[in-house]
Amino acid sequence: xxxxxxxxxxxxxxxxNVSKNFIEASKNYLKKNPLKLxxxxxxxxxxxxxGTDDMNIFHxxxxxxxxxxxxxxxxxxxxxxxEYVVLTVKDAFRKIVEKFMHINKYEFNTKTIDIQ
Numbered sequence: 001x002x003x004x005x006x007x008x009x010x011x012x013x014x015x016x017n018v019s020k021n022f023i024e025a026s027k028n029y030l031k032k033n034p035l036k037l038x039x040x041x042x043x044x045x046x047x048x049x050x051g052t053d054d055m056n057i058f059h060x061x062x063x064x065x066x067x068x069x070x071x072x073x074x075x076x077x078x079x080x081x082x083e084y085v086v087l088t089v090k091d092a093f094r095k096i097v098e099k100f101m102h103i104n105k106y107e108f109n110t111k112t113i114d115i116q
Contacts, residue, residue, distance in 0.1 A: 016051030016074065016108075018044050019058035026097050043101050050108045052076070052116060057087070059096055064089065072096045074112050085112050 023044060030037040047057060054077045062071045070093050073084040087108070088099040109116070 015049075015053040016047045016055045016057055017053070018047050019056060022057065022059045022072075022100075025059070025093070026100070029094060029097060040097070040101060046105075047108075050105055051112060055112070055115070057100075059093075062089070067091065070096045072100060074108070074115070076115050079115070083115070085115055087111055 026040055027037060030040055051057075051074065055074055056077070057072065057074050059070055059072050062069050069089050069091050071089045072087040074087055075084040087103060088096055090096045090099065
């Protein structure tokens with residue numbers, strides 16, 4: 001009888017971190033809709049399987065053409081702002097929350113391929 005040795009799992013540890021500020025702002029926005037809030041919390045958990053453990057997802061308010069917008073970024077620890085990957089830019093906070101909810105692993109990996 002032949003016994004095969006157990007091979008260690010050589011797959012990288014995926015755990016993109018969603019910023020606490022984005023989570024809290026989103027929860028505050030979604031608190032009136034418990035179903036969407038629950039879906040958001042589940043989506044935050046799925047981001048643990050996106051990117052790498054030194055990658056962070058966060059939002060910022062930015063000005064485009066003299067008007068306020070919100071940007072959702074992905075960046076690795078220690079990156080300069082000009083190196084951040086833009087996941088989406090929208091004219092309303094609710095729109096970046098909606099986009100966050102609809103980004104799948106393929107889209108995330110495609111947009112962040114240069115920093116993974």
